[in-house]
Amino acid sequence: xxxxxxxxxxxxxxxxxxxSVFLMFKLWGYPFDKETHKSEAPPALMLLHRLIGYAxxxxxxxxxxxxxxxxxxxxxxLPPRTVAHLMLGITIGVLILVKIAILRFFRHFEESMPxxxxxxxxxxxxxxxxxxxxxxxxxALRTQTSAFSDEGIxxxxxxxxxxxxxxxxxxxxxxxxxxxxxxxxVLQRKCVVCHDLRTxxxxxxxxxxxxxxxxxxxxxxxxxxxxxxxxxxxxxxxLIAITPDIQVSAREQRQEQIRSDEAKEAAQIATIAxxxxxxxxxxxxxxxxxxFEDKCSQCHPLTDVEDYPPxxxxxxxxxxxxxxETGLYLEEEEIEIITRYINENYLEE
Numbered sequence: 001x002x003x004x005x006x007x008x009x010x011x012x013x014x015x016x017x018x019x020s021v022f023l024m025f026k027l028w029g030y031p032f033d034k035e036t037h038k039s040e041a042p043p044a045l046m047l048l049h050r051l052i053g054y055a056x057x058x059x060x061x062x063x064x065x066x067x068x069x070x071x072x073x074x075x076x077x078l079p080p081r082t083v084a085h086l087m088l089g090i091t092i093g094v095l096i097l098v099k100i101a102i103l104r105f106f107r108h109f110e111e112s113m114p115x116x117x118x119x120x121x122x123x124x125x126x127x128x129x130x131x132x133x134x135x136x137x138x139x140a141l142r143t144q145t146s147a148f149s150d151e152g153i154x155x156x157x158x159x160x161x162x163x164x165x166x167x168x169x170x171x172x173x174x175x176x177x178x179x180x181x182x183x184x185x186v187l188q189r190k191c192v193v194c195h196d197l198r199t200x201x202x203x204x205x206x207x208x209x210x211x212x213x214x215x216x217x218x219x220x221x222x223x224x225x226x227x228x229x230x231x232x233x234x235x236x237x238x239l240i241a242i243t244p245d246i247q248v249s250a251r252e253q254r255q256e257q258i259r260s261d262e263a264k265e266a267a268q269i270a271t272i273a274x275x276x277x278x279x280x281x282x283x284x285x286x287x288x289x290x291x292f293e294d295k296c297s298q299c300h301p302l303t304d305v306e307d308y309p310p311x312x313x314x315x316x317x318x319x320x321x322x323x324x325e326t327g328l329y330l331e332e333e334e335i336e337i338i339t340r341y342i343n344e345n346y347l348e349e
Contacts, residue, residue, distance in 0.1 A: 009063055010128045016056040017124040021117050023049045028114055057096050064089065081130055088127040095120050147241035148177050155297070156180070156241040163207035163240060165233060174237040183238025186231045204246040210239045244304075288341040291334060296323070309346040316342050 027049060030041040039046070067089075099116055102109045147156065157175035165171070173179050205213065214236045218227040227235070296305065310316040316339055324330060330338070 006063070006067075007132045009059065010132050013056065013059050013063065014124055014128045016052055016059065017121050020049065020052045020056055021121040023052065024114060024117050053099075057100075060092060060096060064093070085127065085130045088123050088130070092120060092123050092127065095123070147238070147245070148180060152241060152244075153177065153180075156237060159207045159240055159297070160237060163236065164211045165236070169233050174233055175241075179234050180238050180241055182231075183234035183236070183241075186227065186235040187238060204243045205239070207236075207240045207243075210243070211236045214239070283337060283340060285341075288337045292338050292341045295330065295334070295338065305342065305346050310342065311347075313339075313343055313347070316347065 023045065027039065027041045027045060030039050095116055099113065099120075102113065102116075147153075153175050157171060160169075160171045160175055165174075174183075214227075214232050218229075218232050310319055319342075320330070320335060320339060
């Protein structure tokens with residue numbers, strides 16, 4: 001089941017939970033005979049409430065039937081969000097069984113049904129809130145990304161040359177709209193079996209890092225359908241293509257923390273490298289520009305530096321440190337050259 005279908009079913013599941021609980025509140029407003037366990041509520045509303053409850057339970061079983069097998073395919077320890085998602089799913093299942101047991105065998109506990117129904121609604125909101133937003137985020141990337149534009153395809157084609165793909169990989173085909181769409185489908189159908197979208201989309205990476213990561217996941221044993229070599233290439237190309245969009249999202253999240261202790265700690269990576277030796281580095285403006293464009297374009301468009309120039313030399317150091325944390329490998333001399341080039345050409349006065 002694709003992530004889009006899972007999200008749609010999740011929203012339907014949430015809608016059924018809302019309809020069931022609010023209809024329950026209305027039905028419990030009618031007089032109720034505790035001795036005969038009969039309500040004076042209209043039979044039509046009672047039947048509607050029962051049908052909504054059946055639909056909710058059937059949809060729950062259907063989604064669990066498709067989702068629980070994914071747990072056996074995880075290659076690493078479950079991430080916290082997935083654990084919370086699992087626990088909420090189990091809780092909902094237990095509450096459904098309790099409701100059925102009360103209705104069929106323990107009618108003397110019937111007065112507790114509103115509390116059970118309300119708890120089910122809360123758990124359903126939490127369950128859907130942990131999954132659907134990340135599916136929408138991926139869908140937003142799909143519609144808003146520049147990866148499928150002519151400029152994005154040209155950029156992806158250039159980056160694929162140094163991404164570490166095998167010589168037989170058809171780079172021209174991989175950097176096409178059709179192949180990028182195929183890579184998107186592989187991400188949605190196969191990668192999410194072992195990893196949720198948050199794990200995949202939370203951090204931008206360099207092209208070689210994406211290729212190595214996808215290959216490492218593909219060669220691990222799994223119960224489900226494996227990722228074939230050509231699918232490795234297409235999903236790697238797609239992740240490389242959308243990295244600028246992931247970079248934008250990551251930048252927005254850290255704007256409020258740009259001068260926090262965490263950013264300063266990250267900046268030490270570049271600072272130590274710059275202060276270890278004071279060896280004079282040969283500097284050529286044209287070579288520095290080429291190095292800057294080659295390295296910095298791997299994770300984001302070069303226009304980002306123009307749109308968000310550093311405001312101080314310390315901030316330039318922080319920017320380069322974050323690039324290194326993302327996975328960009330730089331020699332000490334390259335750090336000095338790029339730092340000087342940015343400070344001389346982009347630093348705000």
